[in-house]
Amino acid sequence: MDRLTKALEKARADRASAPQTTGTPLSASGASLNIRGPQSIPDVKSRPVDSAHLAFHRVLTGGGASNEAATTAFKLLRTQVLQRMRSNGWHTLVVTSPGQGNGKTVTAINLALNLAKHAHQSVLLVDLDLRRPSVYRYLTDQPGPGISDYIHGYAGIEEILFSPGVEGLTVLPGREPFADSAEALLRPTTVSLLDGLLSRYSGSIVILDMPPVLAVDDVVAFSSHWDAFLLVVEEGRTTDYEVRKSLELLKAKPILGTVLTKSQDVIPDYLY
Amino acid sequence: MDDQATSLDTIIAIIKRRFWYFLLPILLVIGLSATVVFSLPAVYRSTGTILIEQQGLPADLVRSTVTSYADERIAVIRQRVMTAENLIAIMDKHGLYPDLRSGADESAALLQMKTDVAMEMESADLIDPRSGRPVSATISFSVSFDAASPEIAQAVASDIVELYLAENLKERQEVTKEASRFLEQEANRLADEIAALEGKLADFKTASGASLPEMMSSNLESIQRVNDRLRDIDQSINSLTESSILLEGELARTSPFSQTSAVGWDGQRVVDPASQLKILESQAVALSARYSAQHPDRIKVERELRALRDSLKGQDLTSTPAESDNPAYTQIRARIIANSTELDALKKTRQEVESQLADYEDRVTQAPIVEQQYLGMTRDYQAALDRYRDVKSKLMEAKLAESLESESKGERFTLIDPPRLSSEPIKPNRPAMLFLGVVLAIGSGFGTVTLRQAFDRGIYGARALASITGSPPLAIIPFIDSGIAGNRQKLRLLLSIGLIIVAIIVAVIAYLLIFLPSPTVG
DSSP states (O other), X not given: OHHHHHHHHHHHHHHHHHHHHSHHHHHHHTOOOOOOXXXXXXXXXXXXXXXXXXXXXXXXXXXXXXXXXXXXHHHXXXXXXXXXXXXXXXOEEEEEOSSTTSSHHHHHHHHHHHHHHHSOOOEEEEEOOSSSOOHHXXXXXXXXXXXXXXXXXXXXXXHHOEEOSSTTEEEEOOOSXXXXXXXXXXXXXXXXXXXXXXXXXXXXXXXXXOOOTTTOSHHHHTGGGOSEXXXXXXXXXXXXXXXXXXXXXXXTSOEEEEEEEEEOSOOOGXXX | OOSSOOOHHHHHHHHHHTHHHHHHHHHHHHHHHHHHHHHSOOBEEEEEEEEEEOOSSOTTTSOOSOOSOHHHHHXXXXXXHTOHHHHHHHHHHHTOOTTTTSSSOOHHHHHHHHHHEEEEEEEEEEEOTTTOOEEEEEEEEEEEEEXXXXXXXXXXXXXXXXXXXXXXXXXXXXXXXXXXXXXXXXXXXXXXXXXXXXXXXXXXXXXXXXXXXXXXXXXXXXXXXXXXXXXXXXXXXXXXHHHHHHHHHHHHHSOSSOSSOOBOTTSSBOOOHHHHHHHHHHHHHHHHHHSOTTOHHHHHHHHHHHHHHHHHTTSOTTSOOTTOOOHHHHHHHHHHHHHHHHHHHHHHHHHHHHHHHHHHHHHHHHHHHHHHHHHXXXXXXXHHHHHHHHHHHHHHHHHHHHHHHHTTOSSEEEEEEOOOOOSSOSBSOHHHHHHHHHHHHHHHHHHHHHHHHHHOOBOOHHHHHHHHHSXXXXXXXXXXXXXXXXXXXXXXXXXXXXXXXXXXHHHHHHIIIIISSSOOOO
């Protein structure tokens, strides 16, 4: 809890000092960031992704008869997420889970994909799990730069951002893990980058794939930078206690909803 | 978990989720139970049934001397059959329990044999014909033997059944023989007793037969008769005495000599010696007065006197002289003599009769005592006779019963169902045990799942999640099949096969380790 309080204070402090430092880190890193207006989405590189690879990593691209239920479920999720975000005026959604391996990243990716592909919504998916960045790995096995490179100053943001062949979907992946992800996250560089991105992609929905809320305090620390969270719960592994604790930790922020993954449950009628 | 309603769907979902927790214990338990079941040595049982048949001949005709109840006898026979001697003989004959008999001590093998031999009695509820009350009587019993092979089971069971039958016969025959023997002894003893009594009775009769009650009437008659006779005799005596007196009187009035007396040789009158004596004596006196002793007349008279006296010596002078010549005199005299002899005779007879009478009277007075004694003796005799008769009839019955047994017409044991070769072992009941094993397996499967579930605090189902968060989840994402379709299933299949193989291997190893080294019976 100590660490958390510290992080919160730090976040508040950062927030207070954020507007002033927007430009500096970028210029300090030397990367040129074209900050466009809210209406214009910058062009990003397109990287081809292998559908087989995607399928293997449980990223549903909609083709084929397999995983029909999952596809339907994601569609359902997409609709509700969109609806709620629009009605509440939220732009930034954190996808997190109580523990590790609950299906958070898969859910985030699928959601982003669905939103972009079928809802014709521009989506920015950011892999903010600096501890174990896995979004890139799920999308492609081709090596490429990640956010860590930006943070360390090795690459510019344009090089890192890419589109996986789906119109409207932009991905900011991670690459190298950080030992202290919360610290890395709250670095001025990272914060300013994200703020910049948020303002650039203000018309889009930003989905942040963040580490498990009970594992590290990243989500809580970064509270000021996101609007709502989506809690991914793994059936069977996530316990009652974990969910309650997670909700307790994040009680300051609005919850968009929960997602039950890896479920063998029959989809109840009332959800249709 | 508490919030979830326990419905069939939930249970099925749980089992699907915890599939391996369910399957593995099932496989393991089935494997182990199969190993156990099939490695247990089979025990075959051969049973012979013996029926207790009632006496063939009606009991009124021949009553059996064996009176114990059938189940009592069966129990006794059982004890006689199951002696160490018999059992050891059977063990030797069929080579049973070689491992238990390795030492000199047979007790372990005997114990085993006693448990392998079983006897069961079957009874039926009947109405006792004698008392009319319902009674439970044993109508048959079965003897069985358990062995590792059906042939041995049958052979040994047959031997034991035979022992039972033989023992029963022997026992029955013994019992009946005992009965007859005892009765025979009794009969002999009684016969002797009777003979003795008879002898006593005969002696008694000989001794006091005359006083017997049956003689009473004849005795009285005799007394009567004798009294009459006595009276007659007395009458006769009286009349004779009277007559004698009369005759005596008449004799006195009659002279013994007739008027003309006979002349003797010398021309002198023959006088009877008494008169002669008187004459001589008077002459002697006269002479003695006149003459002296030397006078020849006096000497002559003296000499005649002497001679006469000598000849009259021994003669009764008052008796009737032989030389009486008066016929009347002699007649009367003869009559007197006859009377007196008759009188004497009568008196003698009277004496005799009197003694006879006394005798008879004596008999009569003795009668009551004799009667008492006689009755006593007869009573004893009669009693002994009755007893003897009784024993004799019983003996006859016993002998009949003996022959009843020896002819096997009595209540007998008949083998109605000889021991057969059983095709199926009686133990272990493999199907039942396997079924039990399966039930156990399923139970353990469920048990393991339940146990696992008890430790599971995960959230299952949208409803559970909704109850925590307050609203249902936005989406329920099922397992997403990655890669090739059915990859997961294939993996599952491979895993199942692998596990079954492992289970079989475990079972085989268990069998080899646990069951093979130990020796099996038979």
